[in-house]
Amino acid sequence: MLFASGVGDDLFSRNGVDYFSARGYIDFQIIDEIGIQWGHDRNFIGNGMRSLFLSDHSAPYFFLKLNTKVWKLHYQNLFMEMTGRHDYLDFDGLRPKKYASIHHLSINVHKKLNLGFFESVVYGRDTGFELNYLNPLIFYRAVEHTLGSPDNVMIGLDWKYLFVKKWSFYGQILLDEYSFSKLFSGTGWFGNKFGIQAGIKGIDLFTIPNLDIQGEFNLIRPFTYSHDTDIPNYSHYNQPLAHPLGANFMEFLGVLRYQPRPDVFLKANVLYAVQGLNVDTINYGADIFVNTSFIAGNQREGHFFLQGNQQTTFLADFTLSWMWKHNVFFDLYARHRRTKSDLAPTWQASSMVSLGMRVNLMRRELLF
DSSP states (O other), X not given: OOOOOOOOSHHHHHHOOOXXXXXXXXXXXXXXXXEEEEEEEOOOBSSXXXXXXXXXXXXXXEEEEEEEEETTEEEEEEEEEEESOSSOOOTTSOOOEEEEEEEEEEEEEETTEEXXXXXXXXXXXXXXXXXXXXXXXXXXXXHXXXXXXXXXXXXXXXXXXXXXXXXXEEEEEEEEEOOHHHHTSSSOOTTOEEEEEEEEEESSGGGOTTEEEEEEEEEEOTTTTOOSSSTTSSEETTEESSOTTOSSEEEEEEEEEEEEETTEEEEEEEEEEEEEEOBTTBOOSOOTTSOSTTOOGGGSSOOOTTOSEEEEEEEEEEEEEEEXXXXXXXXXXXXXXXXXXXXXXXXXXXXXXXXXXXXXOOOOOOXX
């Protein structure tokens, strides 16, 4: 699908914003156990509303994905070509390219427990895609060390546990960079970069069919996803590939879903987040696009969670959707958002109500 606006009007050329979004891929099975997706779209890894590994927040990108399902294993290989910066052109008039290779291995350890192991590498090369990262086996860190490269490698663990009937506990742990000896030293070493997610989900609440509830907590340390050069940070087209808030924050999310009839859908979201933002040119670790090469030896310690200009965000929204005909929806949407920071101690609030119609389209939520 393609969206575009005209640029002929002189006023629009000076003050307007032009954009397009193209998405589509082919999906086929090589054999029963191996499938391929190839095209231009977003991907998501995880069980939550957010993902610390890979979310569908950013713009679409070109990718090749291999899904291998054998026994209790689901192994995913994902190779991506992305845009390094949207505000810069190379000498040939093209925006710089960056690349990513991702592995995710999911194992059904028990009928109630699923464990996943994640790793990714993001990098830039003048010569294009690094062929060594086509290695389909897990453990990119060994490949990176062999190359002697400065690439951005991350690893992670995720899980989903059905602890009682119709209730599940899920989460993720992401390690971008860390030193075990400095992790508990209390010195605030900037390189201890990690993220934690914990969530709970229940269906048919109070034995009411199709009444579901979900709660989630996310925490990401300062400087996570950033790198000491511009290109390998964990982003595409100047948008984060994981959490839309970037880093140096904690967040609570809640959602209530109810489908009283086959053609009626209700959903309510609540968000509360606290983030330590950068102040002027001082990098406190929230902006993943600011590289960390400025951090000299005597500045590598003394960095703590939620440092900087603390901003508090509260958001609540409600959606009522009615399916008039097959895949023809009318949506009533209401939203309220408030923010307050150390530099602006009074609440800044905005509210909106909208009524819309969509045909054969999913609603995209913007919870931030």
